Amino acid sequence: MAIESEPAAAAAIFGDRIALARAFTADLVARGEELGLIGPLELPRIWSRHIINCAVVAPLLRPGTVGDIGSGAGLPGIVLAIARPDVEFTLIEPMERRVAWLEEQRKLLGLDNVTVLRARAEDLKLHDRLDQVTARAVSAFSKLIPLAAPLLKRGGEMVLMKGAGAAKEIEAAEKAIRKYKLTDVEVLEVGASVGVDITRVIRARVP
Numbered sequence: 001m002a003i004e005s006e007p008a009a010a011a012a013i014f015g016d017r018i019a020l021a022r023a024f025t026a027d028l029v030a031r032g033e034e035l036g037l038i039g040p041l042e043l044p045r046i047w048s049r050h051i052i053n054c055a056v057v058a059p060l061l062r063p064g065t066v067g068d069i070g071s072g073a074g075l076p077g078i079v080l081a082i083a084r085p086d087v088e089f090t091l092i093e094p095m096e097r098r099v100a101w102l103e104e105q106r107k108l109l110g111l112d113n114v115t116v117l118r119a120r121a122e123d124l125k126l127h128d129r130l131d132q133v134t135a136r137a138v139s140a141f142s143k144l145i146p147l148a149a150p151l152l153k154r155g156g157e158m159v160l161m162k163g164a165g166a167a168k169e170i171e172a173a174e175k176a177i178r179k180y181k182l183t184d185v186e187v188l189e190v191g192a193s194v195g196v197d198i199t200r201v202i203r204a205r206v207p
Contacts, residue, residue, distance in 0.1 A: 003029055004047045009194050013055045013083065020082045020109050025051050027105070028073060035101060037073035048197060050075055053161075054136065056191040056199050058083035060159050064131030065090065067151055069121045070138040072098055076161060078105050080134070081114045088113050090130065094120045121147040129153040136161040141202055142173035149180045149206050158204045162187075166200045181207045 006022065014021045029046055032038035042049065054076035063086050068077035071091035081089045091114060093099050099118045106114045117124065133148040133156070141160065148158050162169060166187045170177075177185060185204040192198055 003043045004045050007047050007052060007196065009196050010047065010052060010055075013052065013058075013194060013196075017082050017085070020111075021051060021055070021079070024074070024078055024082065024105060024109060027108070032073060035097060037098065037101060051079055052191070052196050053199050054079040055083050056194065056196060057134070057159065057161060057201060060188070060190065060201060060203070061087050061132060061134075063087060065128070066132045066134060066159075067092055067121075067130045067148075069133060069135040069144070069147055069151075070094075071102055071116075072137075074102055074105055076134055076136050078102065078109070078111070078114070081111050082109065085113055089115070090126075091116045092119055092121050092124060094118060121151065124151065126151060130156060132157045132159050134159045134161065140172065141166075141169040142176045145173060145176040145180055145182065145204075149182070152206045154207065156206050158182075158202065158206075160202045162200045162202050164200065166202050170202060177204070183207060 011018050033040050058080055061084055065088045067090045069092050071077040071093045077089055077091040091102050102116045130151050133151055182204040188201045189198045
């Protein structure tokens with residue numbers, strides 16, 4: 001199966017960190033299917049659907065601490081850590097083999113802004129709460145709210161990657177939004193300004 005070529009936008013998005021993005025992508029292509037991190041049909045769209053899709057969220061992050069719930073293959077956690085070396089990332093993943101992959105990538109890529117925790121988000125007790133929390137392909141917004149909100153500082157943000165039904169997920173999460181008193185709940189579309197497919201993000205703030 002043909003592997004997608006690196007798109008022209010990648011170098012502009014990653015800047016002087018593009019070599020790290022290439023190394024991570026190459027390793028994911030080489031071993032991701034074998035390790036159960038990515039499906040065999042994803043190789044023809046590895047850059048556009050996965051790497052770039054995550055990387056365009058990087059400008060929404062602010063200097064501070066960001067948790068990635070269910071980091072899995074490192075999408076978006078590792079990709080964002082490459083794109084934003086000024087941000088400290090905590091990758092939260094319960095599965096041992098995925099944790100091993102994330103730790104390996106952290107070391108191979110020299111990502112000293114990454115900490116990997118083997119845990120379920122609902123069981124995690126952080127000494128210091130996070131400025132932002134992200135997640136991709138983990139669960140519906142209504143189910144992510146009770147996982148993410150307790151991990152955030154006052155005024156912290158959820159920056160959750162979603163599909164075309166993001167607005168409907170917000171409607172379905174009305175009860176959870178009220179329960180956790182979320183404010184500024186909105187859908188953002190990023191990526192168009194750099195000429196790539198749109199990535200939709202639900203952003204919300206805790207009081």
